[in-house]
Amino acid sequence: MSAQFSTKHVSTKVREFIKDNFMFRDDRADLADGESLLDAGLIDSTGILELVAFIETEFSIQMADTDIVPENLDSVETIVRYVDGKLEAAA
Amino acid sequence: MCGIAGFNAVSLSPEEQQLTLARMVASLDHRGPDEHGTFFDANTGLGHTRLSIIDLASGQQPMQSADGEICLTFNGEIFNYVELREAMIHRGHRFRTDSDTEVILKLYEEKGVDCVDDFNGDFAFAIWDKRKQRLFAARDRMGVRPFYYARRPNGLFFASEVKALLVVPGIRAELDPFALDQIFTFWFPLAPRTPFKDILELPPAHVLIAEGGNVSIRRYWQQDFADEAIDRRREPAIAAELRELLTDATRIRLRSDVPVGAYLSGGLDSSIVAAVTRQIKHDKLRTFSVTFETPEFDESAFQREMADALGTEHTSVACRANDIGTMFPDVIGATERPILRTAPAPLFRLSGMVREQGYKVVLTGEGADEVFAGYDIMKEAKIRRFCAGQPDSLRRPLLLQRLYPYLPGLKGQSQKYLEAFFRARADEVGDPLFSHLPRFRNTAGAKVFFSDDLRSTLGDYDALDELRQDLPRDFARWHPLAQAQHLETAYLLPGYILSSQGDRVAMAHAVEGRFPFLDHRVVEFAARIPARMKMKGLREKHILREAMADLLPPAIGNRPKQPYRAPDAHSFVGANAAPYLGQALSEQAIAAAGAFNPRAVAKLQQKCSAAANLGFRDNVAFVGILSTQLWHERFVQQGASHQNLNAA
Numbered sequence: 001m002s003a004q005f006s007t008k009h010v011s012t013k014v015r016e017f018i019k020d021n022f023m024f025r026d027d028r029a030d031l032a033d034g035e036s037l038l039d040a041g042l043i044d045s046t047g048i049l050e051l052v053a054f055i056e057t058e059f060s061i062q063m064a065d066t067d068i069v070p071e072n073l074d075s076v077e078t079i080v081r082y083v084d085g086k087l088e089a090a091a
Numbered sequence: 092m093c094g095i096a097g098f099n100a101v102s103l104s105p106e107e108q109q110l111t112l113a114r115m116v117a118s119l120d121h122r123g124p125d126e127h128g129t130f131f132d133a134n135t136g137l138g139h140t141r142l143s144i145i146d147l148a149s150g151q152q153p154m155q156s157a158d159g160e161i162c163l164t165f166n167g168e169i170f171n172y173v174e175l176r177e178a179m180i181h182r183g184h185r186f187r188t189d190s191d192t193e194v195i196l197k198l199y200e201e202k203g204v205d206c207v208d209d210f211n212g213d214f215a216f217a218i219w220d221k222r223k224q225r226l227f228a229a230r231d232r233m234g235v236r237p238f239y240y241a242r243r244p245n246g247l248f249f250a251s252e253v254k255a256l257l258v259v260p261g262i263r264a265e266l267d268p269f270a271l272d273q274i275f276t277f278w279f280p281l282a283p284r285t286p287f288k289d290i291l292e293l294p295p296a297h298v299l300i301a302e303g304g305n306v307s308i309r310r311y312w313q314q315d316f317a318d319e320a321i322d323r324r325r326e327p328a329i330a331a332e333l334r335e336l337l338t339d340a341t342r343i344r345l346r347s348d349v350p351v352g353a354y355l356s357g358g359l360d361s362s363i364v365a366a367v368t369r370q371i372k373h374d375k376l377r378t379f380s381v382t383f384e385t386p387e388f389d390e391s392a393f394q395r396e397m398a399d400a401l402g403t404e405h406t407s408v409a410c411r412a413n414d415i416g417t418m419f420p421d422v423i424g425a426t427e428r429p430i431l432r433t434a435p436a437p438l439f440r441l442s443g444m445v446r447e448q449g450y451k452v453v454l455t456g457e458g459a460d461e462v463f464a465g466y467d468i469m470k471e472a473k474i475r476r477f478c479a480g481q482p483d484s485l486r487r488p489l490l491l492q493r494l495y496p497y498l499p500g501l502k503g504q505s506q507k508y509l510e511a512f513f514r515a516r517a518d519e520v521g522d523p524l525f526s527h528l529p530r531f532r533n534t535a536g537a538k539v540f541f542s543d544d545l546r547s548t549l550g551d552y553d554a555l556d557e558l559r560q561d562l563p564r565d566f567a568r569w570h571p572l573a574q575a576q577h578l579e580t581a582y583l584l585p586g587y588i589l590s591s592q593g594d595r596v597a598m599a600h601a602v603e604g605r606f607p608f609l610d611h612r613v614v615e616f617a618a619r620i621p622a623r624m625k626m627k628g629l630r631e632k633h634i635l636r637e638a639m640a641d642l643l644p645p646a647i648g649n650r651p652k653q654p655y656r657a658p659d660a661h662s663f664v665g666a667n668a669a670p671y672l673g674q675a676l677s678e679q680a681i682a683a684a685g686a687f688n689p690r691a692v693a694k695l696q697q698k699c700s701a702a703a704n705l706g707f708r709d710n711v712a713f714v715g716i717l718s719t720q721l722w723h724e725r726f727v728q729q730g731a732s733h734q735n736l737n738a739a
Binding site: 008012021022023024025026038039041042044045047048050065068069070071076 | 200226280498499504508511512532533535536539659688690691694698704705706707708709
């Protein structure tokens with residue numbers, strides 16, 4: 001794990017970003033870690049690009065085209081796992 | 092083209108009747124600034140505002156039969172009135188005028204309510220039959236001309252636009268929450284529902300009969316894609332007949348005692364209409380278009396090419412970055428419903444320019460995408476279904492890259508995400524709404540902004556289920572392309588394209604649109620053309636292109652579909668922010684309207700202001716919320732003030 005960002009910090013930031021930019025409201029039942037953003041109708045094609053831009057800026061990592069796939073980005077859980085992995089590799 | 096209004100079986104004094112009808116007619120002045128007229132008999136009143144187009148001297152309305160027993164108020168055109176009139180003269184009828192209005196009267200006298208079957212036109216009318224003490228109203232097959240009505244304890248009231256009903260004492264504007272749910276799913280409410288609670292729309296291809304205190308509604312025409320009727324001839328024969336039919340549809344739509352112009356968008360459909368018009372009428376054709384500053388939306392190069400090729404006298408009007416925001420409140424005043432896209436706004440501006448140029452009538456290419464399968468959503472459905480047939484195929488999903496080349500959000504999207512966006516679940520393949528499910532679901536994502544109160548009122552209401560229940564009985568047996576076409580033609584076309592983007596924004600400036608592709612003979616003929624000739628592989632409108640190829644420059648004839656779009660949320664934020672925006676989206680205004688969650692709206696507004704690129708859902712949510720707020724202010728709040736003044 002990166003010294004700069006703990007898993008909890010990454011999870012909190014990702015969750016905040018999704019809430020502010022795709023869910024828009026605080027009163028919705030909390031987003032489950034494994035909930036699919038696509039199935040929940042929270043993200044569209046531009047949303048993916050927003051999410052990628054957020055990850056790259058917030059955690060100072062570069063996402064390769066081949067990384068931009070639902071397996072890495074379709075839930076809080078998978079995003080956190082992906083970011084953690086990239087940060088670890090960079091450490 | 093005109094406005095109509097009236098009432099039946101009202102319990103109002105003669106003075107109240109006169110005052111009420113005068114107010115109703117006055118509120119429709121924009122539809123018919125040339126003349127106003129009213130008619131009263133017992134507890135029935137008919138009103139009319141006229142835009143003089145045919146028989147300028149003697150086509151006044153309401154028009155009574157020679158014996159005074161029947162009276163008609165009519166909005167629209169009967170394009171085949173010349174042929175109907177000649178046939179009736181042969182049968183012994185005598186005419187006092189040269190108008191299509193009198194043709195309706197006479198044919199009703201002869202055939203009663205079945206007269207509608209003979210009309211080729213765009214119409215909404217009401218007939219008071221004294222002998223039968225019956226009010227008979229009808230609306231054209233495709234839903235070009237509008238007809239709204241409200242039943243109240245003190246009578247039945249009707250009009251071309253809702254604003255004419257809102258001046259009737261006792262009729263108030265109130266949001267229908269289920270209509271809003273439908274708008275935030277389909278982009279329009281499902282007829283007969285309107286955004287106004289207890290104010291209904293007579294659906295396209297329906298008649299209304301009010302007699303003896305009862306009101307009945309029945310359908311008189313239905314688009315039919317039955318397999319048994321499919322045309323088995325070879326392509327050249329079908330293309331030749333199509334060309335002949337489309338030429339005739341255009342020819343009868345040029346009947347007018349005032350000059351007829353044409354919209355020229357730069358796309359295939361309006362180019363075909365303009366080219367056919369030039370073949371029929373050899374004098375100079377005036378064409379009109381709208382241009383955009385943003386290259387993503389602008390088609391001016393194609394417009395110029397087509398205007399040059401046809402030698403038309405072309406005039407365009409620019410829609411600048413802040414124009415949409417500036418005129419949006421007036422646009423909502425015209426559409427009378429919340430809208431999820433801004434596309435009606437530039438057309439509102441275009442009709443204003445056309446009127447300034449002295450034109451009252453324009454031909455357009457509207458309807459070709461529905462009738463000949465030109466929309467990308469039809470291609471999308473074909474690919475999704477193809478992929479669902481072999482879920483493990485690696486090659487089939489590559490076709491998804493061919494979809495929506497003009498949408499920035501999809502450009503450069505990974506293959507895996509394309510597949511995720513468009514994949515069809517196993518249970519969806521048999522869903523009658525298969526072709527439109529992704530669009531409906533994406534749009535419905537904007538319901539996240541609904542207020543708790545609205546959600547509680549809606550409960551477990553499912554707009555998709557209501558639409559499924561409304562489909563024709565044989566729908567499941569139709570070809571998948573026909574199913575997608577029907578969803579566009581019978582629903583989106585009248586509910587949004589012909590109303591919010593059509594009649595309402597054109598008639599706001601007293602301009603009449605005419606649509607050769609929506610001649611019912613063309614529509615019926617196209618329904619019988621095999622699906623493979625409409626969409627050949629992934630080539631949309633194939634048969635239409637084949638039929639008309641030699642009339643168009645190759646760059647236009649082979650041009651892929653570029654849907655008409657306009658900038659959405661970005662028309663209202665940053666440097667384009669209109670002065671009314673802060674008030675319309677303020678926490679107080681949002682709370683007063685009650686439809687949305689104020690904090691969520693504030694976050695969306697913040698996002699729209701900050702983001703360079705916005706996705707489909709954010710755009711439709713922003714435009715939908717803003718237009719609902721403007722609708723509420725214009726019709727519910729201001730409407731209540733007017734009612735109070737009237738009452739005083």
